[in-house]
Amino acid sequence: MGQVLAPGVTAPDFTLRVTPDQTLSLGDLRGRPAILAFYPADWSPVCGDQMAVYNQVLPEFRKYDAELIGISVDSAWCHQAFAEARHLHFPLLADFEPKGSIARQYGAYRDGDGVCERALFVVDREGIIFWSYRSPIAVNPGADGILDALDRLENQEKSDGRTQSAGVGG
Amino acid sequence: MAExxxxxSAADHVRGGAEGKVVLVEYGDYECPYCRLAHVQVMQLGRHFGDELTYVFRNFPLTEIHPLAEPAAEAAEFAGAQGQFWAMHDAIYxxxxxxxxxxxxxxxxxxGLSESSLAAALEAGTYAPKVKQDFLGGVRSGVNGTPTFFINGHRYEGPFDYQHMAAAIQPLRSRP
Structure with a gap:
């Protein structure tokens, strides 16, 4: 297993299908924190599904102004059916062609298995990776690590803001 | 992660020993079929470990896939406010x-509870804040689906059948 991209690195930009006829780019989210959740596959058992839990936690993510994006190698059609069945209210991107090419850039692809790792990234408003985490493939990581990272990011932004205003004032 | x-606390619904050596906390959803299966296993654990096991149930309704999980959780809290939490909990599962x-x-x-009081409480969302508080505490603790169990504060990653859970609990009961 390789390493997922570390904090401090610019998050590689991408443009992927979000529906069969629409694409979404990481750059579209510049100015807001982004949560990238790479996951192995749509259609895992409902009550233990990582995306179903994140869907339920969306209001908390939005308190930080953060946008959540799920990414797997499933196709846009598969994502569409999955999102409809589970009432998901956030975009699922299809890293489908060339398969897994974005996941590879993030160090989040499992060669041999042909699926994404369970890898999480919090990207700051400028597009720099602020936090990353790879969970063992069989362990759904939950949302605690993401929320802790968003807390730290918010605190850092506040202290940077204070530093800047102090600089201006004095 | 996942602690x-x-x-x-006193805000929790506790079953089994009040001060068991092993504390099992479940985050569950009343409409989740896996939670219903787990309920049977937990009851069996309670019979086996007796007062050595303290069991706590907290709400984690996945309302987007289980629309009845929220009213069920609020109904259990309504019953709990009148000392009947576990009776309602068992009836639902x-x-x-x-x-x-x-x-x-x-x-x-x-x-023996008032239907009209429950209807009014559901309408007003009287117990929604308690359910929400459970949910948010669960999210912050790394709850990753339902059911999620914590044994003495650590997220339990194994299967939630009686054999596996009993094996995880057994070594902890003998600690001083």
């Missing part, structure tokens, strides 16, 4: 396939 962040608003009202009546 229980909200300590067991025993009849999960019948879960509906009329079922919750009739379950309240069967427990």
């Amino acid at each position: 229980l962040r909200v300590p067991v 025993a009849h999960q396939e019948q879960l509906s608003l009329p079922f919750l009202l009739s379950a309240a009546r069967a427990l």
Whole structure:
């Protein structure tokens, strides 16, 4: 297993299908924190599904102004059916062609298995990776690590803001 | 990661020993079929470990996939406010396939509680803040689906059948 991209690195930009006829780019989210959740596959058992839990936690993510994006190698059609069945209210991107090419850039692809790792990234408003985490493939990581990272990011932004205003004032 | 962040307190619903050596906290959803299966296993654990096991149930309704999980959780809290939490909890899991608003009202009546008070509490969302508080504490603790168990504060990653859970609990009961 390789390493997922570390904090401090610019998050590689991408443009992927979000529906069969629409694409979404990481750059579209510049100015807001982004949560990238790479996951192995749509259609895992409902009550233990990582995306179903994140869907339920969306209001908390939005308190930080953060946008959540799920990414797997499933196709846009598969994502569409999955999102409809589970009432998901956030975009699922299809890293489908060339398969897994974005996941590879993030160090989040499992060669041999042909699926994404369970890898999480919090990207700051400028597009720099602020936090990353790879969970063992069989362990759904939950949302605690993401929320802790968003807390730290918010605190850092506040202290940077204070530093800047102090600089201006004095 | 995945440590229980909200300590067991007087706000919790506790079953089994009040001060068991092993504390099992479950985050569950009343409409979740896996939670119904787990309920049977937990009852068996309770019979086996007796007062050595303290069991706590907290709400984690996945309302986007289980629309009845929220009213069921609020109904259990309503019953809990009148000392009947576990009776309602058991009734819901025993009849999960019948879960509906009329079922919750009739379950309240069967427990000697006021149907109209429950209807009013559900309408007003009286117990929604308690359910939400459970949910948010669970999210912060790394709850990753339902059911999620914590054994003495650590998220339990194994299968939630009796054999596996008993094996995880057994070595902890002998500690001084």
